[in-house]
Amino acid sequence: NAGVTQTPKFRILKIGQSMTLQCTQDMNHNYMYWYRQDPGMGLKLIYYSVGAGITDKGEVPNGYNVSRSTTEDFPLRLELAAPSQTSVYFCASTDSGNEQFFGPGTRLTVL
Amino acid sequence: GESVGLHLPTLSVQEGDNSIINCAYSNSASDYFIWYKQESGKGPQFIIDIRSNMDKRQGQRVTVLLNKTVKHLSLQIAATQPGDSAVYFCAERKAGRRALTFGSGTRLQVQP
Numbered sequence: 001n002a003g004v005t006q007t008p009k010f011r012i013l014k015i016g017q018s019m020t021l022q023c024t025q026d027m028n029h030n031y032m033y034w035y036r037q038d039p040g041m042g043l044k045l046i047y048y049s050v051g052a053g054i055t056d057k058g059e060v061p062n063g064y065n066v067s068r069s070t071t072e073d074f075p076l077r078l079e080l081a082a083p084s085q086t087s088v089y090f091c092a093s094t095d096s097g098n099e100q101f102f103g104p105g106t107r108l109t110v111l
Numbered sequence: 112g113e114s115v116g117l118h119l120p121t122l123s124v125q126e127g128d129n130s131i132i133n134c135a136y137s138n139s140a141s142d143y144f145i146w147y148k149q150e151s152g153k154g155p156q157f158i159i160d161i162r163s164n165m166d167k168r169q170g171q172r173v174t175v176l177l178n179k180t181v182k183h184l185s186l187q188i189a190a191t192q193p194g195d196s197a198v199y200f201c202a203e204r205k206a207g208r209r210a211l212t213f214g215s216g217t218r219l220q221v222q223p
Binding site: 031035041042045092097099100101102105 | 200
């Protein structure tokens, strides 16, 4: 199993541009999550999903959107990139809630 | 407000010594407390969890202690190795929820 994969690994955006961060898991997990991690800080939950077709806001959802059309994929959309969205983004999945499996992350810089 | 926080941002230990990483929490409604390890440039990795009705749980070289009276959580690593060098996060899960709330992390540095 590849586990949780994320693309791209790195991206530089200009203010106002949009992009989609891709996340795919091959473990048939129902629960998927998007976090952001600012330098030297912990992870903050952006959005999560408990199954295909169901999504919910986390702690810091503003400026982001998600969709969950399949069990495997959970893309995160940034519509109007802002410098405050410069961060490392992690996708995770689980079937139990406590042991979340994380992807390698996407490092995003907005200039 | 509700939060999960850490006492020390950096902990430096000698190889072979035991390490103790501490975490304070304020949300008494949490059902589980969890420890994650994050190596440089990687995503966090699950270490161990403990249910709120337990005081202690042991894993391979790790022990988690939960003191509900003072709302304190600790992770003990026995015979610390260079490969243990990482940032350690505590997290909590509220009853009935599948989302976690993470603390800000402690960096463990293992000196040879």
